[in-house]
Amino acid sequence: MSAFQLDRYRGWVLPVAAVALWWLATNQGWSQSGLLVSPRQVWHTAVQQLSGLPFWRALGSSLARDLAGFFIGTALGLLLGCVLGLSPLFERLVGPSFNTFKQVSLFAWIPLISVWFGLGDVAKVVFLSLAALVPVVVNTCDGLRTVPPGLREVARVYGFSRWQTIATVLLPAALPSIFTGVYLALVYAWLATIGAEYLLVSGEGIGNTLIDGSEHFRMDLVLFGMIVIGAVGWGLNALARMGEKHLQRRFGIVD
Amino acid sequence: MGSYRHAEPVPLLARPRQRLSSAAQPAALATGKLKYAKRYALLRHIALPWLLPLTLLGLWALGAQRGWLSAQVLPPPAYVYQTLHDLATSGDLWLNTSASLQRVLLGFALGAGLGAALGTAMGLSKQVEAYLLPTFNALVQIPVLGWLPFALLLFGIGEPLKYALIAHAALVPVTLCTLQAFRQAPPALLEVARVYGFSPRQRITQVVLPAALPTLFTGLRLGFTKAWLSLVVVELVASSEGLGYLIVYGRQLFQLDLVMAAVVIVGALGWLIDRSFDALQRRLERLP
Numbered sequence: 001m002s003a004f005q006l007d008r009y010r011g012w013v014l015p016v017a018a019v020a021l022w023w024l025a026t027n028q029g030w031s032q033s034g035l036l037v038s039p040r041q042v043w044h045t046a047v048q049q050l051s052g053l054p055f056w057r058a059l060g061s062s063l064a065r066d067l068a069g070f071f072i073g074t075a076l077g078l079l080l081g082c083v084l085g086l087s088p089l090f091e092r093l094v095g096p097s098f099n100t101f102k103q104v105s106l107f108a109w110i111p112l113i114s115v116w117f118g119l120g121d122v123a124k125v126v127f128l129s130l131a132a133l134v135p136v137v138v139n140t141c142d143g144l145r146t147v148p149p150g151l152r153e154v155a156r157v158y159g160f161s162r163w164q165t166i167a168t169v170l171l172p173a174a175l176p177s178i179f180t181g182v183y184l185a186l187v188y189a190w191l192a193t194i195g196a197e198y199l200l201v202s203g204e205g206i207g208n209t210l211i212d213g214s215e216h217f218r219m220d221l222v223l224f225g226m227i228v229i230g231a232v233g234w235g236l237n238a239l240a241r242m243g244e245k246h247l248q249r250r251f252g253i254v255d
Numbered sequence: 256m257g258s259y260r261h262a263e264p265v266p267l268l269a270r271p272r273q274r275l276s277s278a279a280q281p282a283a284l285a286t287g288k289l290k291y292a293k294r295y296a297l298l299r300h301i302a303l304p305w306l307l308p309l310t311l312l313g314l315w316a317l318g319a320q321r322g323w324l325s326a327q328v329l330p331p332p333a334y335v336y337q338t339l340h341d342l343a344t345s346g347d348l349w350l351n352t353s354a355s356l357q358r359v360l361l362g363f364a365l366g367a368g369l370g371a372a373l374g375t376a377m378g379l380s381k382q383v384e385a386y387l388l389p390t391f392n393a394l395v396q397i398p399v400l401g402w403l404p405f406a407l408l409l410f411g412i413g414e415p416l417k418y419a420l421i422a423h424a425a426l427v428p429v430t431l432c433t434l435q436a437f438r439q440a441p442p443a444l445l446e447v448a449r450v451y452g453f454s455p456r457q458r459i460t461q462v463v464l465p466a467a468l469p470t471l472f473t474g475l476r477l478g479f480t481k482a483w484l485s486l487v488v489v490e491l492v493a494s495s496e497g498l499g500y501l502i503v504y505g506r507q508l509f510q511l512d513l514v515m516a517a518v519v520i521v522g523a524l525g526w527l528i529d530r531s532f533d534a535l536q537r538r539l540e541r542l543p
Contacts, residue, residue: 011389035408096304103529104522105487108499111506111514115328194400199491214404222404230397
């Protein structure tokens with residue numbers, strides 16, 4: 001117990017020292033650069049932003065896009081991943097093309113998407129779905145392919161039909177891998193949300209707030225935005241982990 | 256396993272390679288027909304993957320020819336090919352590709368080096384880990400793109416910005432995988448090392464490192480993938496040369512053929528890099 005508390009205390013040393021140094025640097029006026037804002041100023045900006053409506057609208061629209069893209073991408077990814085993992089013929093037909101397609105760095109698609117879908121929400125959601133789709137497909141397909149042959153044989157011995165085998169043997173066995181894919185999709189979708197707001201500049205969103213801060217040389221706003229992005233990412237991660245634990249308990253998976 | 260089972264299409268889920276070998280097993284009994292089947296399966300194995308891209312390419316060409324979509328929105332494939340050819344012959348291709356490759360390689364080397372050092376320090380000393388890891392984990396929550404505006408203000412839009420962001424992108428997975436690699440040394444082996452009275456140095460070079468190698472490699476591979484992804488983003492946002500710049504430039508002039516040519520190059524390079532990592536990994540695995 002005490003060792004645990006000691007660990008926590010040691011983890012706080014570095015951030016506290018960094019903030020103290022930062023505070024000292026601004027207080028003593030070590031640099032005249034306008035970029036060196038004081039912690040107090042960042043705090044003020046944070047309070048001001050958090051109490052104003054525009055910030056919450058921006059965050060809300062970012063999250064709405066993130067979740068829309070995540071759900072569409074994950075649903076399509078599960079479908080494609082299952083077909084790829086279950087049918088060797090389809091895998092041979094589509095697999096290599098998909099593997100080549102995923103090598104194109106994700107953000108390289110943005111200019112093309114902007115031509116085809118404009119700069120609005122549709123383009124962003126399409127991009128987000130693409131970002132979420134890839135990890136789900138890869139992990140679902142992988143999970144289905146690496147099901148232990150022993151399990152398959154048992155299903156065959158018991159004379160399971162194809163659907164029974166898929167629903168009661170293969171999918172549950174692949175579940176941990178599918179979780180990993182969905183989890184990655186959540187991470188990627190949030191990254192892509194921020195990226196889409198930088199590169200498809202229109203509308204509102206937390207990324208636009210950051211860009212505004214950057215363009216007006218407002219370091220306090222930028223720092224606040226970064227903290228918000230980090231916190232939301234962390235929150236989504238925590239949510240995904242909770243969901244994973246819940247599902248694992250439900251399906252009796254222990255890893 | 257009864258032999259009649261082979262007649263049913265039961266092993267639908269087996270990989271193609273396994274299917275080939277199962278088809279080859281009874282080959283000693285009836286060679287002629289099975290040889291044909293085997294050749295057919297091999298042909299299918301090679302030809303099938305080309306079906307989809309070729310169909311898409313055909314549709315694309317047909318659509319462009321029939322004018323289903325204007326050339327501004329979807330330039331015909333021949334046009335994209337022509338642009339690629341022009342880029343290659345004028346030297347622009349090489350100029351921009353080398354600029355991008357230099358950035359990604361230097362940034363990756365910087366980030367991976369730092370990440371490996373950080374991961375090793377945390378892996379070897381519980382003290383360092385206790386002080387550093389919580390802060391590191393908190394900072395990791397902010398994705399590379401979250402750092403971009405901050406880095407823009409700090410570094411401007413010059414080269415340091417690109418190196419910093421690419422290095423950061425590579426650093427995170429390399430650090431985490433290195434740390435994990437040091438942690439996962441099998442306890443039984445560590446015990447053997449203790450029984451034989453290994454010095455800490457011997458323990459690390461002869462037990463921990465060999466066990467850690469695959470994970471270390473995974474970290475490097477992941478790091479490079481992230482570095483490649485960030486390179487494109489950084490070049491899209493701020494640069495005057497490089498593959499990402501070609502994409503933005505083409506987009507601004509509404510020359511989609513240029514955009515598509517650049518996307519094809521980005522994809523081809525990414526594919527090439529992935530293949531080389533794959534080959535390297537396989538070689539590493541074959542090492543004793």
